[in-house]
Amino acid sequence: xxxxxxxxxxxxxxxxxxxxxxxxxxxxxxxxxxxxxxxxxxxxxxxxxxxxxxxxxxxxxxxxxxxxxxxxxxxxxxxxxxxxxxxxxxxxxxxxxxxxxxxxxxxxxxxxxxxxxxxxxxxxxxxxxxxxxxxxxxxxxxxxxxxxxxxxxxxxxxxxxxxxxxxxxxxxxxxxxxxxxxxxxxxxxxxxxxxxxxxxxxxxxxxxxxxxxxxxxxxxxxxxxxxxxxxxxxxxxxxxxxxxxxxxxxxxxxxxxxxxxxxxxxxxxxxxxxxxxxxxxxxxxxxxxxxxxxxxxxxxxxxxxxxxxxxxxxxxxxxxxxxxxxxxxxxxxxxxxxxxxxxxxxxxxxxxxxxxxxxxxxxxxxxxxxxxxxxxxxxxxxxxxxxxxxxxxxxxxxxxxxxxxxxxxxxxxxx
Numbered sequence: 001x002x003x004x005x006x007x008x009x010x011x012x013x014x015x016x017x018x019x020x021x022x023x024x025x026x027x028x029x030x031x032x033x034x035x036x037x038x039x040x041x042x043x044x045x046x047x048x049x050x051x052x053x054x055x056x057x058x059x060x061x062x063x064x065x066x067x068x069x070x071x072x073x074x075x076x077x078x079x080x081x082x083x084x085x086x087x088x089x090x091x092x093x094x095x096x097x098x099x100x101x102x103x104x105x106x107x108x109x110x111x112x113x114x115x116x117x118x119x120x121x122x123x124x125x126x127x128x129x130x131x132x133x134x135x136x137x138x139x140x141x142x143x144x145x146x147x148x149x150x151x152x153x154x155x156x157x158x159x160x161x162x163x164x165x166x167x168x169x170x171x172x173x174x175x176x177x178x179x180x181x182x183x184x185x186x187x188x189x190x191x192x193x194x195x196x197x198x199x200x201x202x203x204x205x206x207x208x209x210x211x212x213x214x215x216x217x218x219x220x221x222x223x224x225x226x227x228x229x230x231x232x233x234x235x236x237x238x239x240x241x242x243x244x245x246x247x248x249x250x251x252x253x254x255x256x257x258x259x260x261x262x263x264x265x266x267x268x269x270x271x272x273x274x275x276x277x278x279x280x281x282x283x284x285x286x287x288x289x290x291x292x293x294x295x296x297x298x299x300x301x302x303x304x305x306x307x308x309x310x311x312x313x314x315x316x317x318x319x320x321x322x323x324x325x326x327x328x329x330x331x332x333x334x335x336x337x338x339x340x341x342x343x344x345x346x347x348x349x350x351x352x353x354x355x356x357x358x359x360x361x362x363x364x365x366x367x368x369x370x371x372x373x374x375x376x377x378x379x380x381x382x383x384x385x386x387x388x389x390x391x392x393x394x395x396x397x398x399x400x401x402x403x404x405x406x407x408x409x410x411x412x413x414x415x
Contacts, residue, residue: 009158010105013074015190015249017063017166018082020124021109021155024131026059028156029068030084031334032269035095036276044139045116049147051125051140055271055279056092059124059135065171065242067188067335070249073158077105085266086189096139109155113139121145127153161249168192168249169242170235173333174293176311182240183311185293185337187232187264191250194225198245199236203261203313203339204358207365208348213413214296215353217261217313217339218361228254232264232337234293234355261339268334282331287315288346290332291339292325294318296352312352313339363403364413382406 010016018028032055039052063069072083079102082089093101093113101113103122111122119142126135127150145154159166172184194200204220219234227233237245269281285292295309296318316325325333332338341349356364381390381397383405397407400414 009160010073010077010080011160014072014251015161016071016073016158017069017161018071018073018111019157019159020059020153021157022124022127022150022153024059024061024124024126024129024133024135026061026124026126026135027063027069028071028082028137029058029060029063029066030056030071030082030087031058031068032056032267032279032281033085033087033091034269034279034281035092037278038276040096044118044120044141049141049143051123051138051144052096053125054092054122054137054139055269055275056087057122057137059126059137061132061134064167065169067168067186067190070161070168070188070190072190072251075102079103080105080111084189109157111156118142121154122156123150123154125153163246163248167243167246170198170237170245170247171242172235172237172240175240176293176295177240177306178295178309178311180238182237183293184235184237185232185262186235187230187266187335187337188227189229189266191229191252191254192227193248193250194227194235195246195248197238198225198247200225200227200233201236201355202231202233202257202259203355204259205361206261206353207361208345208353210348212364214351215345215349216356216361216364217353219311219355219357221357222257226250226254228256230264231257232260232262234262234337262337263340264335264337265332266335268328268331270329270331282328285316285325285330285332285338287317287350288343289341290316291341291349291353292316292332293337294352296354311355313349313355314352315346315350318350318352360402366404380407 020026036055042050042052068085070084074081089103103111103113105111112119120139123138123140125138129135172182174184176183200222201219204218206217208215239245265283267281271277271279291313294312294314296312297310298306299308301307382388397414402414404413
């Protein structure tokens with residue numbers, strides 16, 4: 001079947017996904033900003049049947065929640081630029097040594113450039129992979145494509161993001177659930193708008209004072225639901241299905257958020273033993289200087305499943321935390337957020353940093369302004385302002401509103 005004209009698929013600058021026309025039907029995802037040293041040594045000037053792998057361009061099938069598949073395309077069919085994750089195809093060509101070259105597009109569906117009078121196509125290099133596996137892109141001469149009978153893998157179609165068939169949805173991969181809400185972190189290089197029913201938070205301030213019952217940090221909501229590009233956030237949603245968590249992509253510039261203590265990570269590229277180790281682009285998790293999203297005060301059912309907990313930023317070694325870092329070989333996952341800490345705070349925060357909304361944070365932080373010695377144990381239960389609310393024969397906190405109290409001369413938080 002003849003490919004649809006690519007020109008008709010390109011509707012001007014905007015967000016697209018780029019799908020391969022080969023049998024596997026994988027999508028381009030920008031997963032790195034490096035080029036293999038071995039690939040740069042391959043010469044196309046001879047006109048022979050040659051190809052070079054472009055590991056930075058990964059071809060994937062799981063695309064709905066992968067920020068790397070959100071490609072911002074600019075230019076026209078005589079000079080297209082594909083950009084995502086802070087990297088674009090112009091820069092990649094320059095890293096190969098082809099300065100000043102751009103991808104072009106023709107009505108057959110080829111994405112290509114010309115070099116020394118030759119056409120060099122972008123192909124899905126996984127033409128002999130099982131359909132369900134991921135692969136890499138490659139640049140290849142026409143002789144290579146014809147010799148290897150992979151013509152369909154050199155054809156592409158641009159699919160504009162429409163929030164229907166093509167969408168970006170948020171997937172709570174950390175599997176952190178409290179009640180009917182799921183929580184995850186996200187860091188993307190594009191801006192987006194959350195739908196009603198979803199919330200985004202950042203960390204505005206923290207208090208690790210030893211006089212507090214536990215270290216705390218303040219969750220500040222982004223009330224308009226508009227997340228600027230390159231903003232690490234904690235997302236709250238009601239589903240663990242990306243299709244139910246669709247967001248609207250924004251190509252307008254939004255003002256950055258000041259005071260956000262979270263940091264984000266774009267790439268987590270870990271080459272295999274057979275690949276160029278110089279391609280590695282990953283941030284190792286360090287429990288002495290980092291905390292990641294998790295739960296504290298966990299409750300489990302008879303089967304050992306988590307049924308409740310309190311949202312926190314935790315040491316990944318915490319036995320009560322089910323985490324996603326193990327899936328990334330101990331590295332911060334791509335497009336996720338973490339909280340950097342000073343190594344001097346590692347011990348104090350080892351059991352987790354409770355995340356509190358502003359009102360809760362203000363109450364909890366004020367506990368170190370009250371000296372417990374002012375309220376002897378015999379006096380019963382007091383508020384922080386010194387008001388006695390229960391007698392000595394009624395020390396139970398049952399039915400007390402949540403807050404901080406002086407009980408038996410010691411500070412206690414009722415949650």
